[in-house]
Amino acid sequence: MKARLRPDLAVIADSVTPGASLLDVGCGDGALMAALRDEKGCDARGMELDPANVAACVAKGLSVIQGDADKDLAFYPDKSVDYAILSQTLQTTMRPDKVLEELLRIGAKAFVSFPNFAHWRGRLSLLWNGRMPVTRLLPVPWYETPNIHHLTINDFRALLSERAITVDGQWFLSGGSRCSASAANFRAEHAVFLLSRG
Amino acid sequence: MSEAPILDESQVLELADPLPLDGGQSLSGVRIAYETHGTLNAAKDNAVLICHALTGDHHVVSNHPRTGKPGWWVRMVGPGKPIDTDRFHVICANVIGSCMGSTGPASPAPDGKPWGMRFPVITIRDMVRGHVALLDALGIARLHAVVGGSMGGMQALSLAADFPERTAAALVIASTARHSAQNIAFHEVGRQAIMADPDWHEGDYYAVGETGGKGPEKGLAVARMAAHITYLSEEGLTTKFGRRLQDREAKTFGFDADFQIESYLRYQGLSFTGRFDANSYLYITRAMDYFDLAEEHGGRLANAFARSKARFCLVSFDTDWLYPTAESRNVVHALNAAGLPVSFVELSAPFGHDSFLLDVPALDRVVEGFL
Numbered sequence A: 001m002k003a004r005l006r007p008d009l010a011v012i013a014d015s016v017t018p019g020a021s022l023l024d025v026g027c028g029d030g031a032l033m034a035a036l037r038d039e040k041g042c043d044a045r046g047m048e049l050d051p052a053n054v055a056a057c058v059a060k061g062l063s064v065i066q067g068d069a070d071k072d073l074a075f076y077p078d079k080s081v082d083y084a085i086l087s088q089t090l091q092t093t094m095r096p097d098k099v100l101e102e103l104l105r106i107g108a109k110a111f112v113s114f115p116n117f118a119h120w121r122g123r124l125s126l127l128w129n130g131r132m133p134v135t136r137l138l139p140v141p142w143y144e145t146p147n148i149h150h151l152t153i154n155d156f157r158a159l160l161s162e163r164a165i166t167v168d169g170q171w172f173l174s175g176g177s178r179c180s181a182s183a184a185n186f187r188a189e190h191a192v193f194l195l196s197r198g
Numbered sequence B: 001m002s003e004a005p006i007l008d009e010s011q012v013l014e015l016a017d018p019l020p021l022d023g024g025q026s027l028s029g030v031r032i033a034y035e036t037h038g039t040l041n042a043a044k045d046n047a048v049l050i051c052h053a054l055t056g057d058h059h060v061v062s063n064h065p066r067t068g069k070p071g072w073w074v075r076m077v078g079p080g081k082p083i084d085t086d087r088f089h090v091i092c093a094n095v096i097g098s099c100m101g102s103t104g105p106a107s108p109a110p111d112g113k114p115w116g117m118r119f120p121v122i123t124i125r126d127m128v129r130g131h132v133a134l135l136d137a138l139g140i141a142r143l144h145a146v147v148g149g150s151m152g153g154m155q156a157l158s159l160a161a162d163f164p165e166r167t168a169a170a171l172v173i174a175s176t177a178r179h180s181a182q183n184i185a186f187h188e189v190g191r192q193a194i195m196a197d198p199d200w201h202e203g204d205y206y207a208v209g210e211t212g213g214k215g216p217e218k219g220l221a222v223a224r225m226a227a228h229i230t231y232l233s234e235e236g237l238t239t240k241f242g243r244r245l246q247d248r249e250a251k252t253f254g255f256d257a258d259f260q261i262e263s264y265l266r267y268q269g270l271s272f273t274g275r276f277d278a279n280s281y282l283y284i285t286r287a288m289d290y291f292d293l294a295e296e297h298g299g300r301l302a303n304a305f306a307r308s309k310a311r312f313c314l315v316s317f318d319t320d321w322l323y324p325t326a327e328s329r330n331v332v333h334a335l336n337a338a339g340l341p342v343s344f345v346e347l348s349a350p351f352g353h354d355s356f357l358l359d360v361p362a363l364d365r366v367v368e369g370f371l
Helices: A007-015 A031-040 A051-059 A069-075 A096-106 A120-129 A153-162 B124-138 B151-162 B181-196 B198-203 B206-210 B217-231 B234-240 B260-273 B278-290 B325-337 B352-357 B361-370
Strands: A021-025 A043-048 A063-066 A081-087 A107-115 A166-174 A190-196 B011-014 B031-037 B047-051 B089-093 B145-149 B169-173 B311-317 B342-347
Touching: A007 A031, A007 A081, A007 A107, A007 A166, A007 A190, A021 A031, A021 A096, A031 A043, A043 A051, A043 A069, A051 A063, A051 B342, A051 B361, A069 A096, A069 B325, A081 A096, A096 A107, A096 A190, A153 A190, B011 B124, B031 B124, B047 B124, B047 B151, B089 B124, B124 B151, B124 B278, B145 B151, B151 B169, B151 B278, B169 B361, B181 B198, B181 B217, B181 B278, B198 B217, B198 B278, B217 B260, B217 B278, B217 B352, B311 B325, B311 B352, B311 B361, B325 B342, B342 B361
Parallel strands: A021 A043, A021 A081, A043 A063, A063 B342, A081 A107, B047 B089, B047 B145, B145 B169, B169 B311, B311 B342
Antiparallel strands: A107 A190, A166 A190, B011 B031, B031 B089
């Protein structure tokens, strides 16, 4: 499962309980949903903004709704799935805090993964060039990136503590390897959090 | 992929029992015209019911008997096509109230004369009751899927809601769970055009027809013209016709069809009268106007699907202003609230409501993938 999936998705796929129900918000072409359905027998549903991606999901036999995380999560009932998943999408939403609250309303638990803007390569790029970083992690220039709310791991931790959200798991990825929670804000390219409302 | 024309004769089922109707009456001696393609497997679980739109019929792939034109969904249904007749046993039935072989206002009433306006007002659910009676006769307990665009989508929703054990999936294209005021308004214009035609004779024009009269052809043509506008997008009309003149260099300062769009609509209206019964048009548009799936289930659309276990897929088109995307989303939200597996996509296509019948490759992929 890991070999085929993006690293943050592989972390999520490994951690989901077999047979669980889940809603993948911003599910892209449905790779995670398909893996969880096929290999863990999960009841996977998805939401995706791009119609071509939705069509690709439907072609895989997945149940995906074309929708916008900022607007359309309101229509899902409370605690209707075991996991609400938001992978690499938080930073593209209009109001990441409200989307996060919605995830924890809909799911008993929520997986959230995002690129860490405070990774050292980005910091150096900004420091030396004085321009918005264009790196392996953030390859798109500022004027056409879908990432409208860049955040760091420490920013996210601060939001969790402010909203009294419980961290049930955290994973920090740099290239193919993991790094520790203490060094994560400097060394991790991606963070994955498993959250719940205590 | 075989492109040879499919020559299966359409078949007619005569229902043994009277068909109960939402209006409180029941209809005896109901005939249902249908055609089937592909082989029903031994488990009888590969049947796909295709529901047609307002002026459609069961000739989904076979040539239309009156116009000789190919079936209305040949691009979607056939061997190797998205609704693959090598995999599925495809059934398409003419709705009751229509004039293409199933019992409707032009059919003989028990007194031997055409029903005319004595035909009971029917609903979308009544049409679906007819389909279910056909499935019973064919020995099909549960469909692999029910598929429909426009009014066909209403039937698909109604079947999934009211006969939840009869289908494992529903594919609803360019449709809605209820007719809006605007939808009803356009239909009323069409009906009034028919009923204002002196040749309508309160719907009793069939005998007149035999003695030379033609029924309310002018009214029916106007109804078709008005409706046809709602099937197209403004963008599509502009691209196809713009303000271009028809076979002339300058305006005539008269009321001929100067503009291409006028000529096109007149042709659409006129050719329609040769293939459709005006009273059927009245009855079927009425059934669509009466359609409100939420109202039938205590005012809450999610309740309509409470007993369903089916998979759903809804598709809308960005240029469809007859049943816009918001209508599909309304259904999707209800299905979500009911906890059912549902997919939804708004496809981009320039053709307005009619996109579901036309060349939209993205639709093919969604249909094939979902089934």
